[in-house]
Amino acid sequence: MIIVKPYHTFDHTADLGLVIIGPSEASLFANAALAVFDIITDLARVETRETRRVSVEGDGREDLLVNFLREVLYLYNGERWLLKELRVLRISEKGLEAEARGEPFDVQKHEICKEIKAVTYHQAQVRQTPAGWTARVIFDV
Amino acid sequence: MSDFKLRRIDEYRWEVPREGAMRVPGIIYSSGRLMKAMGQDESPKQVANVAQLPGIVKCSLAMPDMHWGYGFPIGGVAAFDMNGGIVSPGGVGYDINCGCRLMMTNLGQEEIRPHLAKVVNTLFQHVPSGVGSKGALKLPRNEEKRVLVEGARWAVKNGYGSQGDLESMEDGGCLPGADPEAVSERALERGKDQVGTLGSGNHFLEVEVVEKIFDRDVAAVLGIEEGQVAVMIHSGSRGLGHQVCDDYLAKLVKHVDKLGLNLPDRQLACAYIQSPEGQQYLSAMACAANYAWTNRQMLMHWTGEALERALGMSPRALGMRLVYDVCHNIAKIEEHVVDGKKMLLCVHRKGATRAFPPGHPALPDKYRKTGQPVLIPGDMGTGSYVLVGTQKAMEETFGSTCHGAGRVMSRAAAMKASRGRSISREMEDRGVLVMAAAKGTLAEEMPEAYKDIDEVVNVVHGAGLSRKVAKLRAIGCIKG
Numbered sequence: 001m002i003i004v005k006p007y008h009t010f011d012h013t014a015d016l017g018l019v020i021i022g023p024s025e026a027s028l029f030a031n032a033a034l035a036v037f038d039i040i041t042d043l044a045r046v047e048t049r050e051t052r053r054v055s056v057e058g059d060g061r062e063d064l065l066v067n068f069l070r071e072v073l074y075l076y077n078g079e080r081w082l083l084k085e086l087r088v089l090r091i092s093e094k095g096l097e098a099e100a101r102g103e104p105f106d107v108q109k110h111e112i113c114k115e116i117k118a119v120t121y122h123q124a125q126v127r128q129t130p131a132g133w134t135a136r137v138i139f140d141v
Numbered sequence: 142m143s144d145f146k147l148r149r150i151d152e153y154r155w156e157v158p159r160e161g162a163m164r165v166p167g168i169i170y171s172s173g174r175l176m177k178a179m180g181q182d183e184s185p186k187q188v189a190n191v192a193q194l195p196g197i198v199k200c201s202l203a204m205p206d207m208h209w210g211y212g213f214p215i216g217g218v219a220a221f222d223m224n225g226g227i228v229s230p231g232g233v234g235y236d237i238n239c240g241c242r243l244m245m246t247n248l249g250q251e252e253i254r255p256h257l258a259k260v261v262n263t264l265f266q267h268v269p270s271g272v273g274s275k276g277a278l279k280l281p282r283n284e285e286k287r288v289l290v291e292g293a294r295w296a297v298k299n300g301y302g303s304q305g306d307l308e309s310m311e312d313g314g315c316l317p318g319a320d321p322e323a324v325s326e327r328a329l330e331r332g333k334d335q336v337g338t339l340g341s342g343n344h345f346l347e348v349e350v351v352e353k354i355f356d357r358d359v360a361a362v363l364g365i366e367e368g369q370v371a372v373m374i375h376s377g378s379r380g381l382g383h384q385v386c387d388d389y390l391a392k393l394v395k396h397v398d399k400l401g402l403n404l405p406d407r408q409l410a411c412a413y414i415q416s417p418e419g420q421q422y423l424s425a426m427a428c429a430a431n432y433a434w435t436n437r438q439m440l441m442h443w444t445g446e447a448l449e450r451a452l453g454m455s456p457r458a459l460g461m462r463l464v465y466d467v468c469h470n471i472a473k474i475e476e477h478v479v480d481g482k483k484m485l486l487c488v489h490r491k492g493a494t495r496a497f498p499p500g501h502p503a504l505p506d507k508y509r510k511t512g513q514p515v516l517i518p519g520d521m522g523t524g525s526y527v528l529v530g531t532q533k534a535m536e537e538t539f540g541s542t543c544h545g546a547g548r549v550m551s552r553a554a555a556m557k558a559s560r561g562r563s564i565s566r567e568m569e570d571r572g573v574l575v576m577a578a579a580k581g582t583l584a585e586e587m588p589e590a591y592k593d594i595d596e597v598v599n600v601v602h603g604a605g606l607s608r609k610v611a612k613l614r615a616i617g618c619i620k621g
Contacts, residue, residue, distance in 0.1 A: 009553055010553075011551040011553050011554060012209065012551060013182055013208045013209040013215075013548050013549075013550075013551050014208060014209070014210065014215060014548050014551075014552075015211070015552070016552065016553075059395070059398070062407075063394070067391065070387060070391065074327065077331060077380055077383075077384075078327055078330055078331055078380075078384070112579075113579070113581065114579075114581060115341045115342065117235060117236075117342075117380075117383050118235050118383050118386065118387050119387075120211040120212075120408055121211070121212075121390065121394065121406070121407035121408045121410070122210075122211030122212060122406060122407075122408040123211075123406075124407070138211055140211075140235045140383070141342060141552065
């Protein structure tokens with residue numbers, strides 16, 4: 001079986017660019033969070049033992065996406081916690097609430113493949129297309 | 142980029158002519174060959190974007206190691222009038238006070254060669270490196286806040302290095318005006334256990350040998366002799382600096398909307414220097430800068446310990462001493478002469494190095510005659526250059542020069558190009574022993590991914606922005 005990932009990376013000289021897709025806006029945001037953690041770690045080794053609430057505000061969709069990814073990244077960068085699943089509970093242009101499931105990073109159990117240090121506003125984009133939703137964002141690595 | 146008409150001014154300079162909302166023109170320092178690579182990304186457009194920011198003075202500058210960043214180009218230099226000008230977290234970068242320091246030792250290369258594997262191994266064990274690396278010490282909040290205020294002085298006070306080290310750092314290893322109240326709880330949390338860690342990505346610790354001296358008199362003052370062993374450290378303010386940048390970008394993106402400033406890129410978010418928001422960012426930035434100096438000071442201390450252990454030498458016999466420590470990502474308040482008038486400016490250097498000339502009051506007495514030492518690391522395994530600052534840099538680039546080789550290949554392209562190859566074996570064939578915490582880092586950082594350091598340095602030397610003093614060749618390298 002071929003599993004098609006709902007994201008791909010694109011070239012940016014010093015950094016990491018991501019294009020994410022999703023059938024709905026909620027799934028686009030959930031896929032963006034998963035993409036980040038798929039790059040940071042081997043998700044197969046992460047279990048859903050804990051639930052965390054993610055709640056962000058934004059001023060338009062791009063701002064909301066950047067703020068959301070900033071919160072999601074902090075789960076690992078600040079709290080050493082790995083995300084495995086994310087469910088968007090509520091989303092509008094102004095705000096988002098979601099439930100993340102995962103577990104604390106354990107050096108014996110998990111692998112950190114790559115560090116994503118920050119999410120940038122540079123050329124961030126969220127668009128509705130005939131096929132669904134697509135977003136583009138550049139990370140500092 | 143294709144919509145940009147660059148005008149060649151002379152052998153080393155290209156102008157981005159002023160047009161549209163640009164307040165000043167852009168000037169790019171480069172060579173014909175380097176320019177070809179630059180023309181392919183969006184960095185010239187970023188030079189033009191920076192030229193649109195309020196209060197920018199003279200021109201928006203880029204060094205020959207320029208490449209596509211976000212907001213500002215990497216390799217960008219821009220100065221803003223203290224009155225009516227802005228400060229921009231994006232113009233400083235995420236890794237606040239990312240920088241380099243060079244230490245010389247008493248060792249000759251023939252003394253270290255037989256023990257190189259042991260030396261590299263011991264360094265790798267003793268100096269915390271790699272993704273999310275944590276230090277040997279965890280700071281309680283009150284102590285962490287002292288680091289933010291005191292910078293490298295804190296490290297020296299706590300037994301990491303000596304008082305004499307402080308004069309061999311820009312600003313004595315401590316930016317004034319640091320206020321921990323301007324730093325978020327999140328940033329403090331990320332910083333609590335990372336001081337004294339190398340980190341990942343392009344950060345490294347390299348054992349080098351002085352290969353060539355270009356200026357004997359200056360090299361003698363700097364204590365650099367041909368055939369001697371040196372260590373170069375490249376690291377910054379780790380998670381704390383990233384969080385400070387992140388926090389203030391988010392804050393200032395909103396602030397810019399409120400001000401009604403129309404910016405070509407949200408990553409250029411900024412505040413007027415004299416506004417409460419601008420002052421608050423500068424206070425937080427100073428904290429992160431001070432954290433970075435403490436970090437490099439501790440890394441240096443552990444480097445000395447590792448070398449002593451591996452070689453069975455006393456500190457006195459090893460004789461490790463700091464030549465200088467430079468910042469790559471920072472905004473500083475400096476006095477410059479613009480159109481014959483003295484002005485106080487906020488100089489942003491994002492992937493650029495200060496290069497003050499002989500006689501500048503900011504220099505320690507020992508370097509007053511030579512000019513400021515400028516340290517330029519090359520890509521992994523090629524080595525580094527030592528240069529000194531010049532009067533011409535003061536006149537043309539607000540006392541600034543390049544900071545490194547500069548990427549030419551994206552990380553993804555480098556990964557692709559490295560498939561089926563052993564980069565560490567290739568490095569070994571070139572006489573460089575490399576140890577990396579993560580395999581991917583080696584591929585991403587392989588030499589082909591960077592511009593030719595010789596060419597970059599020849600541009601700044603040829604353009605008179607700094608003068609070559611010595612070239613060092615890598616023999617051992619620790620990557621995060």
